Amino acid sequence: MVIRVVLADPSSELVYNLKGTIVKVHTVTKSGRHGSGSGVVVAENLVATNCHVLADSVGSNVTAMGETYIPEGVRADWKHDVCILRFQFLPLKPATFADEDQLIYETSTFSVGFPGGAVRPLTTTGKIKALYAMDDSHVIRTSASFQMGASGSPLFNNEGKLIGLNTVKSPGINAYYYNVPAKWIKAAMALPETDKVIETDTAFWDKPLEKRPYWMQVVLPMQAGKWQDLLVVANEWQQHEPNEPEAIYYDALAQYNLGAVELAKAEFKRVVTLNPQHTSSILALAKIAKEQGAQVELKDLSRMLSVLDEDALEQLNTVEQAGAK
Helix, strand or coil, rough: CCCCCCCCCCCHHHHHHHHHHHEEEEEEEEECCCCEEEEEEEEEEEEEEEEHHHHHHHEEEEECCCCCEECCEEEEEECCCCEEEEEECCCCCCCCCCCHCCCCCCCCEEEEECCHHHHEEEEEEEEEEEEECCCEEEEEEECCCCCCCCCCCCCCCCCCEEEEEEEECCCCCCCCCEEEEEEHHHHHHHCCCCCCCCCCCCCCHCCCCCCCCCCHHCHHHHHHHCCCHHHHHHHHHHHHHHCHHHHHHHHHHHHHHCCCCHHHHHHHHHHHHHCCCCHHHHHHHHHHHHHHHCCCHHHHHHHHHHCCCCHHHHHHHHHHHHCCC
C-alpha cells in the first residue's frame, strides 16, 4: 500500500524559531587557515556538528545572534562523524529530537545552516530519497543539495524536529547527499569528553572505497554507466543483506541496463513489495511498462508516482513525450 505523504515547505514562523537553535562553527588550523561549518544546539550548552568540521583544528568557536562562544570540551564519534561541543554559558534553546520510527521515503525535510559560509542561516528543502541501515540506525539520503559550510547543519522533519545532520555528498554530477541520523547524535552526547580535538578514527564515508558501505560503493559505477561493475557490488551487498530493498534495486538497475529486462522487472517489483514508497523502482517499472505497451500497468504506476513524487511523474511524462516523437 502506498502511503500518501504530506509535502509542504516549512512555515516561515517554524524556520524563524528554529534559527534560534543554529550556530555557525569557526575553526583555525595549525597553518593558520580558517574553516567554517554549521551546528545545532541539542541540549543545554551542547552543540552537535560533524567531526570533519573540526578536523585538524587547534581552536574553534561558534557564533549565533551576533555573539561568539568558545567551547570547553568535545565528545567525538569520528567513525560516525558526529562531534558534540560543550559550552559553559550558551543562551540558546535546543532543538527537539524526532522519533526515528517516523522516517519514511519521500517525506519532506528541510535544513538550516551556513552553506558556502553564508553570513545568515539559509534554508534548503528536499525529500527523503533513501534510508540506509548502518549500526542500529539509518543514514538518510535526501534530494536537497548542500555545499561546503553546510556540514553539521541540522536536518528537520516537517514538524521541525531534528532527524540528522548534513554530512557528505558523493562526487560527480547528480550527487547523493547523505545525513547522519539523530540516533548517533544522542549516542555521541554520552561519550567521554576531552579538551582537545584528536582524530581517533576515519569517518565511514572517508575510508578506502572498498571499505565504505555498499550504498556508497554503488554510486560511482551507476553514475559512469558501468553496469557490470554495479552488478558485482549489488550482488555482494545482497549476500550480506538479502532482503535490503536498496541492494535489490541496484541489482535490478544493473540487470535492466544489461538487457535482462524481465529479471529486472521482477526485482523492481520485489523492492516495491518490501517498500511501497520506493519511487525509483516504481519509476523504473513505469518505464518498462511504457516500453512493453502495458497501458493498464502504466496507468496504475503513474497514479502511484503522482501520490509520491510529482517530479518523478514529470520525468516519466518526459520520457513518454520523447518516445512519441
